[in-house]
Amino acid sequence: MYKYDSLDQTIVNERVTQYEGQLERFLKKELTEEEFRPLRLQNGLYIQRHAPMLRVAIPYGLLSSTQLKKLADISVKYDRGYGHFSTRQNIQFNWPKLEDTPKILKELASVEMHAIQTSGNCIRNITTDQFAGVTPDEIIDPRYLAEIIRQWSTFHPEFALLPRKFKIAITGASKDRAIVQAHDIGLEVFSDINNEMAIKVWVGGGLGRTPILGSVIKESLSWKHILTYCEAILRVYNLYGRRDNMYKARIKILVKALGIDKFKQLVEREWESIKDGPNTIDESEISRIKAFFSEPNYKANKENNLKKHISNKSFSQWLLRCTHGHKKKGYRSVTLSLKSNHQAPGDATSDQMRAVALLAEQYSFGEIRVSHEQNLILADVLEDNLFELWEKAKIHQLTTPNIGLLTDIICCPGGDFCSLANAKSIPIAKSIQDIFDDMDYLHDIGEINLNISGCMNACGHHHVGHIGILGVDKDGSEWYQLTLGGNQGNFASIGKVIGPSFSEEEMPKIIKKIISTYVKNRHPDEIFIDCVSRIGLDPFKREVYGEKGGNI
Amino acid sequence: MSSQLILNNSVVNDEWQLVMPPEAETAIKKQAGKVVIFKLTGEGSLTKEQIENTTFPKDGKVVLPVSVFLHHQQDLSSRISKQEIGIWIETHEEIDSFINDIDDINKLPLISVRVKKFADGRIFSIGNLLRMKYKYKNELRAIGDVLRDQLFFLKRSGFNSFLIRKDRDAQDALLGLSDFTNSYQGAVDQKKPAWKITKRN
Numbered sequence: 001m002y003k004y005d006s007l008d009q010t011i012v013n014e015r016v017t018q019y020e021g022q023l024e025r026f027l028k029k030e031l032t033e034e035e036f037r038p039l040r041l042q043n044g045l046y047i048q049r050h051a052p053m054l055r056v057a058i059p060y061g062l063l064s065s066t067q068l069k070k071l072a073d074i075s076v077k078y079d080r081g082y083g084h085f086s087t088r089q090n091i092q093f094n095w096p097k098l099e100d101t102p103k104i105l106k107e108l109a110s111v112e113m114h115a116i117q118t119s120g121n122c123i124r125n126i127t128t129d130q131f132a133g134v135t136p137d138e139i140i141d142p143r144y145l146a147e148i149i150r151q152w153s154t155f156h157p158e159f160a161l162l163p164r165k166f167k168i169a170i171t172g173a174s175k176d177r178a179i180v181q182a183h184d185i186g187l188e189v190f191s192d193i194n195n196e197m198a199i200k201v202w203v204g205g206g207l208g209r210t211p212i213l214g215s216v217i218k219e220s221l222s223w224k225h226i227l228t229y230c231e232a233i234l235r236v237y238n239l240y241g242r243r244d245n246m247y248k249a250r251i252k253i254l255v256k257a258l259g260i261d262k263f264k265q266l267v268e269r270e271w272e273s274i275k276d277g278p279n280t281i282d283e284s285e286i287s288r289i290k291a292f293f294s295e296p297n298y299k300a301n302k303e304n305n306l307k308k309h310i311s312n313k314s315f316s317q318w319l320l321r322c323t324h325g326h327k328k329k330g331y332r333s334v335t336l337s338l339k340s341n342h343q344a345p346g347d348a349t350s351d352q353m354r355a356v357a358l359l360a361e362q363y364s365f366g367e368i369r370v371s372h373e374q375n376l377i378l379a380d381v382l383e384d385n386l387f388e389l390w391e392k393a394k395i396h397q398l399t400t401p402n403i404g405l406l407t408d409i410i411c412c413p414g415g416d417f418c419s420l421a422n423a424k425s426i427p428i429a430k431s432i433q434d435i436f437d438d439m440d441y442l443h444d445i446g447e448i449n450l451n452i453s454g455c456m457n458a459c460g461h462h463h464v465g466h467i468g469i470l471g472v473d474k475d476g477s478e479w480y481q482l483t484l485g486g487n488q489g490n491f492a493s494i495g496k497v498i499g500p501s502f503s504e505e506e507m508p509k510i511i512k513k514i515i516s517t518y519v520k521n522r523h524p525d526e527i528f529i530d531c532v533s534r535i536g537l538d539p540f541k542r543e544v545y546g547e548k549g550g551n552i
Numbered sequence: 553m554s555s556q557l558i559l560n561n562s563v564v565n566d567e568w569q570l571v572m573p574p575e576a577e578t579a580i581k582k583q584a585g586k587v588v589i590f591k592l593t594g595e596g597s598l599t600k601e602q603i604e605n606t607t608f609p610k611d612g613k614v615v616l617p618v619s620v621f622l623h624h625q626q627d628l629s630s631r632i633s634k635q636e637i638g639i640w641i642e643t644h645e646e647i648d649s650f651i652n653d654i655d656d657i658n659k660l661p662l663i664s665v666r667v668k669k670f671a672d673g674r675i676f677s678i679g680n681l682l683r684m685k686y687k688y689k690n691e692l693r694a695i696g697d698v699l700r701d702q703l704f705f706l707k708r709s710g711f712n713s714f715l716i717r718k719d720r721d722a723q724d725a726l727l728g729l730s731d732f733t734n735s736y737q738g739a740v741d742q743k744k745p746a747w748k749i750t751k752r753n
Contacts, residue, residue, distance in 0.1 A: 005753045007734050007746055018731045022701065038671055039701055121671070151736040151746075157708030158680050158739065161673025227737075238677045243590035245583035273685050278738035278745060285747050 001062050001367055002147050002292045004112045011154065012109045015116055019043050020102040027099075038161065042122055044090075044115030045101060048419050054093045054101060055118040056108060060128040060146040060170075061089030061370040065357035068368055070111040072353035078104050083353065085338060085346045087410055087461055088167070089127050089370045090118055094417050116154060121162045123153040123234075127169045129177040130335075130371035133293060134379045136327045140189040140197055142172035144289040145226065148281060152227045159234050163241030164249035166234070167206070174490075179372070181205045181213045181492040182464060184237075184251045185230060189223075197223045203233055203263070204255030207458035211494045212252045215260040217267065223286070225271075227279045232271035236263065296365040296380060301330035304383035315390055317439060318401040323386065334364075334378045334389065335371070336398040337408065341433035343397075344426040345411035346374030355396040363389050372461075373410055375403065406448045406515070407433045410461050414454030414471060415478065421454035423471025423478035424504070428452055431508045436515075445515055448528040449488070464488040466529045467514060468495040469507070480507055484514070484540060485532045498541050510544055517543040556722050558703075558714040559691070561729060563722045566715065568638060568662060570615045570695070571608040573598050589669055591644035615640050615664055618650050625655070638662030640695065643674040647681055657688050664715075666696040675702075676709040683710035683740045703728035710740035 004012070019039075026036040040046075044055035056071070063071075071091055075083045078100050079093045086092055096104060108114055117124055126146045133141045149168060153159070159166070171178040172189040180186030186202035198220045205214030221229055237251045240258075255263045309315050324333040336356060339345050348356070356376050360368045363385050364378035371377055376398075381389060393399045402408045409432065412418065414425030429452055436442055451465030455472075462468035468483035479501040486495030502510050517540050522531045532540070557566040576599055581588040598606075598619050606620045611631075615638040621628070631637050638660055641650075651657070663682060667675045675694060682688040693713035694706050703714055707729055716722040738745045746752065 003753070007750065007752060010733055011736070014732050035670060035699065121673070154736055155705075155732065156737055156739075157705040157735075158676040159673070160676060160705045161671050161702075163673075235677050235680075239674055240593050242592065243672065243674075244581070244588040244592055246586075247584050278743045278748065288747070288753060 001064060001143075002059075002289070008112070008151075009109075012112070012114045012116075015043075015114060016102060016105045016109050019105060023098070023102060038120055041120035042117055042160075043101075043105070044118035045098075046119060046419075048094070048417055050417070051095045052098050052101070053417065054096050054104060054115060055086070056091050056093070056113060056115050057118045057125050058090050058113075058370050059150050060126050060132070060143060061130055061372075062143070063368040063370065064111075065360045065366040065368065067111045067113055068353050068357040068360070070107060070113070072350040072357070074104055074107055075350045075353070082343075082347050082349045084344070084413060085348065085370050085374045085376070087346075087372050087374060087412070087459055088125055089130075089372055090125055091370070092413070094413070119165075121164050121166075123156065123159055123162075123166045123168065126150050126153070127167070127178055127183075127372060129171050129173055130369045130373075130377050131177065131324055131333055131379065132172065132369075134326050134328070134331075134333055135173050136325045137175050138173040138327065139191055140172040141290075141293060142170040142187075142189050143293045144286065145172075145187070145189060145223070146170050147289050147292070148285070149226070149230070152230075152279065158231075159238060162234070162238055163243045164246065164251075166237075166251065168230070176489045176492075177371075179461070179464060179488045179492060182207055182211075182461070182488070183214065185233060186214050187226070192220055199223060199226055201229065201233075203267075204252040204260070206250050206252045207461060207463045208250065209247055209456045209458075210250075210252065211458065211463040212256065213492055213494065214252075215255060217260065217264050224281050225275060227281060228274045228277055229267075229271055231274060231279065232267045235270050236266045240266075295328075298328050298331065298380070299382060301328075302384065304330065305387065306383055309387045314399075314401070315387060317443065318390055318399050319386065321401040321403045321405065321443070322399065323381075326380070328380075330383055332381055332383055332386065334381050334386070335403045336376045336378065336393055337400040337402055338375050338398070339402055339408045339433070340397050340400040341407070341430055341437065344413070345409050345429050348376070352396050352398060355393070356398065359389060359392060373403075373408060375408070401439060402442060404447045404449075405442045406445060406450055406467075406511075407436050407442060408449075409433065410449070410451040410465065412453050412459035414452070414460075418454060418459075420457055421471060422456075422473035423454050423480065425452045425454040425460060425469075425471055428469060428471075428480065428504065428507050431504075432511050435508045435512065445519065446527050448515075449486075450511070451486070461488070462486070463494045464492060465495060466532065467511065472501055474501070478504060480504065482510065482514075482544075484537055485529070487529055496537060498537055499545055513543045514540055554722065556716045556718060556720075558716065558722055558726055558729075560712050561726070563726060568613045568615050569609060570640065570664070571606065571617065571620065573602040573606040573617055573620065576602050590672060591642070593644050593674065594646050594649070595644055597642060597645055612636065613638065613662075615662060617641075618645065622650060622653050625653075632659055635661045638664065638691075640664035640666055641678075642666050643668065643672050643678060647678065647686065651686060657682075657686060658690065660690060662691045662693060662713075663688060664693040664695045664713075665711075667694060667698065667702075668696055670697045670699055670702060672697075676705055679706065679709035679711050680740055698725075700725040700728035704731045708735065708739040708741050 202214030483495030
């Protein structure tokens, strides 16, 4: 993975000093609350219900075991012994003290980490496929491009104060696991007809209050121009994005209002003057960064012991659900589920973090990835070591065999923590996980993404969940709206609301009805989302709302 | 009283007089329940009446609203050649809407850009465009809600002059220019990205 040189380290160290000064000026009342707000946000610091929340960047979801151990230490020393992995591959601490934040940042800097641009109206953490570099369906490893974009976007002076937040995602596999179409800029790296690396560019996707999938602005962009083209898009957005209304300030609203053709025309005009300019990438820079992501020292393929353990039902269930194919024969990628019903989705205790760090050192070249589904991944595990790893991970409740299943719920912190939320989301997740705790049944109903957001900001990506749950506020009480038919990936789609919302108590029962409708209607081997697309929403509505069908 | 102006890394006296148009009545606009602070890019600025009724000193260095400047451009030619006339624009004004009406922007010794609120980052793109696309070479000044923590970005976007908000100390703000030793990306002040300047890793 990428290692800092003195330049990276100096930038991060100077950031800590700068932030320390900003906080000091705020505490001395030399900065007003309003003036300090954008400054603290750009350093990942929110003021939440109980305490500040600090969001730490995990660039494109990649961590070293040293870094994960440091996160565990921080969670013990400055927080309550756990952290929350977010849907943008970052980690959040829910209980730090404001005065401690500079100290936390110093500790992070000591392991090449920071909280730069994890919030605020700026370019956020670049996200990508959690299986980048190892998945068999990969065409081009997107990680080095993600790192190039990370460096370019860090403290980009022109885009320091955008109309609203700005998210970039990049994928290089034939199956999109980074939901590029739901990002302000989505990038798909591919090999063009001349076997040159090229990039397909989407713009104006996003979830939140107005969910919209991105439009293609460039079918094939040469990799050299990746930064200048993004720069042109961002310049048009910075100048013309709506600053008069924060709910209409995202780039998707601008792209919709102008239409993709007009928007593209403006972008191309800006690009004209900066194309081939100094920020154009060349071979030397690509190969410098690429070298950090070269293959680890894989062992030659040998016989594995999997056959010996295949009769162990829990293990084979886990093997099926929680491991992913690998480009290298004899290896698999392991997903450690943070979705047991003992803790909130995406949460990991300090013990779990340390355990994962050790497992990574022992079995996966000391590296860990965070997925946007809020699980942890060991990308390079020898098949021969899987059983041993499983036994060790099981002790730490990291082996729930539910990856991709109904209880692998994507969930934001919701009303228990977040001051933006309209409703709680963690208890909803738990109540669903509790009633669907029969693993055989879960495996039988198969692949289903259930995503929960506590408000329309959609941090829980509910729009692209096969089943989406959105917390809404009705006259001061918490209600939940259900959407069906959302999807991520190459065939991304936005779910449709099925009808009036439900109370917290009703939710598990409603989900049961949705699932039983699917079970009744499915064709053999038809997964949930395909069944929904085929039969439409009506059968589900009838089951849930009775003959009125939800048309109230 | 000490000066509020930072020019090329030091606090200096301001020789320029900023000319403001007469206030026009504007209705308070609301969006999503909040008073709208920012005008949209391209939204109208001064009314014809405001432009005609703007008065300014007959001599000395003055900074005129761009529309007032354009209105008087022909009569001001001798003062322009004496380097007495600068212009100022707001962040919602489109450069394209006036640039072709100005004979030669490099005859203007000063262009100021007013940012109404700290959070309005359009000023950075405007700086970049004036320097890179329109090749403006003289003093480029940020005015309005200009505070220490924008300065580093403003400098990188081509500004070399900063009029710090009245209630803040310019000496303190000056420190903001040196928050960072290095930058990753090429911008206006340093055009090359880091990897083209130093041997990395």
